[in-house]
Amino acid sequence: MAENKNTDSIEVWRTFLETWKVWKKGVDRNLQTMGLGSTEYSILRHLFEDGKMPMVQMANLIMVTPGWITGLIDTMEKNGLVKRVRNTEDRRIIDLVITEAGIHLFKKAKSHHTEYIAMSLEKMNAESLSRLKVLLDDLKDSIVETCSIKADE
Numbered sequence: 001m002a003e004n005k006n007t008d009s010i011e012v013w014r015t016f017l018e019t020w021k022v023w024k025k026g027v028d029r030n031l032q033t034m035g036l037g038s039t040e041y042s043i044l045r046h047l048f049e050d051g052k053m054p055m056v057q058m059a060n061l062i063m064v065t066p067g068w069i070t071g072l073i074d075t076m077e078k079n080g081l082v083k084r085v086r087n088t089e090d091r092r093i094i095d096l097v098i099t100e101a102g103i104h105l106f107k108k109a110k111s112h113h114t115e116y117i118a119m120s121l122e123k124m125n126a127e128s129l130s131r132l133k134v135l136l137d138d139l140k141d142s143i144v145e146t147c148s149i150k151a152d153e
Contacts, residue, residue, distance in 0.1 A: 021118065030116040034109040039064070040076060041113065044106040047082065047098035054093045081105060
């Protein structure tokens with residue numbers, strides 16, 4: 001019995017990964033037409049929606065190391081999409097701020113991205129989408145509960 005459950009669990013894991021890999025490739029290809037990768041898009045989205053934030057916090061949000069994000073921010077800053085500013089309360093902290101050019105590109109990319117996501121799900125009916133959302137929420141809750149992982153880490 002336990003072996004069947006383990007086999008089922010591995011199949012769910014593999015199916016989830018395969019689905020994510022295909023969808024992520026499509027998202028990346030779609031965003032590339034706007035001159036962005038999915039990581040740059042995520043950075044612009046967080047800055048647009050949440051406002052300025054420390055680079056370390058951004059690295060945690062997009063699940064990369066602080067060292068890795070530095071090179072990416074260098075490029076985004078050269079392209080005029082973001083800028084670094086010293087935190088006014090603690091000058092040791094570098095905050096990221098989205099620029100007007102970053103806002104403009106993000107708004108265009110968001111529309112493009114939203115259309116792509118809708119198109120990629122259009123073969124699924126409303127009931128299937130609703131069930132999928134519930135199942136994914138259940139999966140996340142199960143992982144958070146049983147593996148002691150916070151959803152926002």
